[in-house]
Amino acid sequence: ALQETRVVYVLTHDSIGLGEDGPTHQPIEHIMSMRLIPNLNVFRPADVIETAECWMLALQSPKTPSVLALTRQNLPQLRHEGGMLSARGAYRLKSAQSARKVILMATGSEVQIALQVAEKLEGQGIGADVISAPCLELFEQQDQAYKRDLLPDADPSQILRVSIEAGVTWGWERYTMVNGLNIGLDRFGASAPAKDLFARFGFTADAIVPQILDRIST
Numbered sequence: 303a304l305q306e307t308r309v310v311y312v313l314t315h316d317s318i319g320l321g322e323d324g325p326t327h328q329p330i331e332h333i334m335s336m337r338l339i340p341n342l343n344v345f346r347p348a349d350v351i352e353t354a355e356c357w358m359l360a361l362q363s364p365k366t367p368s369v370l371a372l373t374r375q376n377l378p379q380l381r382h383e384g385g386m387l388s389a390r391g392a393y394r395l396k397s398a399q400s401a402r403k404v405i406l407m408a409t410g411s412e413v414q415i416a417l418q419v420a421e422k423l424e425g426q427g428i429g430a431d432v433i434s435a436p437c438l439e440l441f442e443q444q445d446q447a448y449k450r451d452l453l454p455d456a457d458p459s460q461i462l463r464v465s466i467e468a469g470v471t472w473g474w475e476r477y478t479m480v481n482g483l484n485i486g487l488d489r490f491g492a493s494a495p496a497k498d499l500f501a502r503f504g505f506t507a508d509a510i511v512p513q514i515l516d517r518i519s520t
Contacts, residue, residue, distance in 0.1 A: 305367075307365070308364050310357075312372070313370065330487050333409075341367070342368070343367070343440060344371065347372070347436045351381040352436050358386070380417065380434075388440075391435065391437040392440075398430055400427050400428060403518055404430040406431065407435055408433070408435070410436075421507075463478040463482040463483070464482065464483040465483070466485045467485070474486065483513060485504065485510055485513070
């Protein structure tokens, strides 16, 4: 990654979604580990639109290697328009309808879960933004005004920041702050179909919403 060469690594089977091959093949630590490598853009797209954008961004980076981390399981199409929104690393996929109390930040296959969480919260009158963050390295390069627009400097008692990623939670406190909520997996997975594993390890709206309600009610 330090050679300043446009090399694009296309990796698949990026989380506990690789369920049938057992816990030894579930790379919960790999995504965050790769983000620690200088001069490496790590892309974790949420759907086909983001994947196309990330591929184009990788090709447009002559001195920066890139990783495209893709799932094994199929994912729904979340966006139907272009706009190269992934170019800023993170963007607001959904704006709060009710008064904003929660900001949900997710990557890859967990963006769809964040949207489901937001829908349930809005049903209870709790406004929730959803931020898709396909490349944290590019997000770090944005100006402070853009970063503050997505992640306003508000106390967690006013706006709770929540990260959702099917991997280790270490590192996400940079964006959710110390008192934020980090949904992840700090242990290795198990052997089962992806849907069963996501339910077992709490990557469902039904499992996440109560944790958010508990935080914002205290």
